[in-house]
Amino acid sequence: MAVIEVEGLVKRYGALTAVDGLDLSVARGETLALLGPNGAGKTTTVECLEGYRRPDEGRVRVLGLDPIADARELSPRIGLMLQEGGLYPHVRPAEILHTFAAFHDDPEDPDALLTSLGLDDVRDARYRSLSGGQKQRLALALALVGRPEVLFLDEPTAGLDPVARRTTWELLAERTRGGTTILLTTHLLDEAAAVADRVAIIDRGRLRLLGTPAELTAGGDGSVTVRIDPTPDAAMLAARLAAHLGVEVRPEAGDRLRIAALATPTLLTALAGFLTAHGGDLADLRASGRTLEEVYLRLVDDPELQRSTAVVA
């Protein structure tokens, strides 16, 4: 049974349809990243699951429970981190975390959690004096302290430096190994690729793409990008390479050449032959060069794709 189920979710704010018929399901121990531009409906979707918003149509369930009707039963089993969720200006991290721990029957040790999130130095500082990253980590600690079975994290690493982001990802990975299910929203493509088992790209309240990061970045236009050292004239080199390989080659920024072909052994052999014949070393080679960012930008920028709903997996 899926831990998080979203079926035909519709949520409107007046004339605006924030979520427009969304279906999602997240299995136990899985991490799903909701990726999309601002206003895509990510937060609204999560807030329907957290019980803050009542769906206009469709059905949402968390651990088989209705987030609004069964809130009392559900609240001890979930942990959440709100977008830009602040706290009392005068509160101290240790006291609020101990207070939240007292809400639960079997909480994690608040002090150990402060240590693992690097908040020891500021445990008795006032909230308003914390840096953005420290506030963010405290919010995560509050979400984690009750040993939740399901975590809802709305942009959990916004404002964190790269080291703190990596620490956060590791902490989340530890929880999923323990069976915790995570639904997180992010605009950060590298975050989605790093932590998520599956990525759901949503835009204008609809699901555009759903799949593992590998599925989403695989295939594509099957291009190979190379850089040849030296490249005295990229345009001339591209023309020569095209003639040698018999496929289109376009020069790109940074003296890179994009070869419009799949990275087959035949192509690579031909490429090696070209280097031998014309002189030059291969300085860089990237096959099937679709990053999650390219997938995302194409999807969000392309009006044709926006009209259709392509679901990979």
Next chain:
Amino acid sequence: MSGRAVLAQARLETRLLVRSSESLLITLGIPLGVLVFFSLVPVLPTGDTDAVTFLVPGVLALSATATGLVASAIQTAYERKSGALKLLGATPLGRPGFVAAKLASVLAVLIVQTGLVLGLALGLLGWRPQGGLLGIALTVPAVLLIGLVMASLGLVLAGTLTAELTTAVSNALFLVLLMLGGVAVEPDVLPDALAVIGAASPLGAAVVALRSLLDGAAGGPAAAAALLGWGALGTALAARTFRWEA
């Protein structure tokens, strides 16, 4: 919501309530200042009555107003603004648990205020109420009840206005009530219209009710009824209008 969760949150709320100096100025500084200043400086036209005898019921009611209507309202409004309320509502504490903890924190602070006012009046200012010990003993629960009435009205402000507006409105109300409610100014000296408003106000009703408990003054039952009416109104309005999100 469990008892342990409410207790933990109540302790946090209470600590936060006494942590800010603005809040302490309102909850302790002004009521105790009024009590001591006007007891020692003979500017009040209290006639045959001792200044302190006149002042204690008003200062007790003022303390309840300061904590319930002003300090707790402002704190709650900032909790709402910051997003803390939204988050707390989704924890096992829950929204009813939050309200219970909030009221408990008002009562905790009010017990300290009441102790200080009574201690100061009895110990240093020579206060000897007509109602004697029984009157004093009955006053403590009455003051706590007044605190709950004020807190319900404070929650109406905090749950509907912005934090900045809650601060402004609750402070303004405090000042108006202080002047019209019969705390340091006898209602008799006010223009009729203002005297009526003052007597009907929650603080005015509270002062009369306490005066009747402590000194056997007239009008106690009517004042108590008015006070309970304010409490019912505040509770009904707060339950209908309180918004948990900023």
